[in-house]
Amino acid sequence: MNFTSETHGKIILMGEHAVVYGQPAITIPLLNLNTQVEVQPSLQAADYLDSTYYCGPLAQVPPSLEGMAALINLLIKDLPIESHLKIKVLSDLPIERGMGSSAATGSAICKALFAFANTHLTYEDLLHYTNFSEKIIHGTPSGVDAVTVNASQPIYYIRPDRISTFNMNLQGILVIIDSGMRGNTGAAVHDLRILKQHRPQLVEPLLQELGSLSQQTKQAVSSNQLPRLGQLFQRAQQILQTLQVSNHQLDILCQRTQAAGSLGTKITGGGRGGCLISLAADQTTAQHIKTAALSAGAQQVWLQPLTNY
Incomplete structure (x- = not known):
């Protein structure tokens, strides 16, 4: 059985870099630019990733996808999921362009794996797991990407958790x-x-x-x-x-x-x-x-x- 989830991109309108130091930032969701993740049981004796940038065993992903792989492995452990998985990622968002590609992918993976495990996903858990991969990828991210790829309105954000829509x-x-x-x-x-x-x-x-x-x-x-x-x-x-x-x-x-x-x-x-x-x-x-x-x-x-x- 397949489980599919979708998350959109984001743009920082104002406040990049300053937001890391406690200053406010404004972000807007890009509702028409999406990342979709499909999860199903794998027919192979290993977890398998199918994406634009790599297709093959999850254990052999290139360094640029290690954050994604670490998130998947953590979710498999925490949920827990016993069967091997095939995870397909389709995205409108180019990577490493500031459009929230990594956060959108992490969020969509989280939603799809929770659905696969038939486990309720809270908003707090969604942000926690998305930011887990973001920290591996970006070092010390502000956390605003994880918030905005799961929002439908502009966000006024002050790190770590002052979030308001307008x-x-x-x-x-x-x-x-x-x-x-x-x-x-x-x-x-x-x-x-x-x-x-x-x-x-x-x-x-x-x-x-x-x-x-x-x-x-x-x-x-x-x-x-x-x-x-x-x-x-x-x-x-x-x-x-x-x-x-x-x-x-x-x-x-x-x-x-x-x-x-x-x-x-x-x-x-x-x-x-x-x-x-x-x-x-x-x-x-x-x-x-x-x-x-x-x-x-x-x-x-x-x-x-x-x-x-």
């Missing part, structure tokens, strides 16, 4: 730009921690300002202040550049999207690659931004209307 009243389009480079959240978080230790007088005020920008972003998106949100994006990107989580290619994409009519463009997620988000006032401008980004080397672009929440 309504978005915003006429505009978010252009999500995949730079084509894998991000590395773990390395970016680690390097920023080192920079903070060596230059606290530079880093700490900027992290506090990012927190303030999150507060202002909540007000802007709740009251349809699209140009103001664009200004907040621009300032956040300046800070993230100073904190050394941008790079040359991301900076070029920011410049090209600005020239195409963006109200503001910024990194989303860990940086050093991954995705950017750019704000468009209308569909025509969003298409101009998409064209400019692709011509500047972006790999994929998604258009997310902000009226969907």
Whole structure:
């Protein structure tokens, strides 16, 4: 018998990196970009994983999937599950792009294995197990990804457990730009921690300002202040550049999207690659931004209307 579950992606609108240090962040779920996990008994004498990036015995996954494998092994032990499993993962989300791919996969695996074991899954357990794999993959994640991939509204989040949803009243389009480079959240978080230790007088005020920008972003998106949100994006990107989580290619994409009519463009997620988000006032401008980004080397672009929440 097959058991299938589904979880969606996410984007950090404001507050990345600062959220690790207790500042607020705002995230939005990407309800149309999903990860699906199907679990069934395996006909082989071992647990088996079938995914875009690896197909084979679970015990032989490549290092990039060790967090996923560790989560599966933990769930098999804790539930417990006696039979060997075949686990199939299908995802719309590219990995290591700041779109919540690992959290969405972990969450969907958790839901599917609990269903397979005919065991009730609490929200607390869902976050616990999802964050278990997130810590292996990212080192010291904020926990906001696990929350947002299981939410249907924008999230205002302060680590570790101050979570509130709110309504978005915003006429505009978010252009999500995949730079084509894998991000590395773990390395970016680690390097920023080192920079903070060596230059606290530079880093700490900027992290506090990012927190303030999150507060202002909540007000802007709740009251349809699209140009103001664009200004907040621009300032956040300046800070993230100073904190050394941008790079040359991301900076070029920011410049090209600005020239195409963006109200503001910024990194989303860990940086050093991954995705950017750019704000468009209308569909025509969003298409101009998409064209400019692709011509500047972006790999994929998604258009997310902000009226969907």
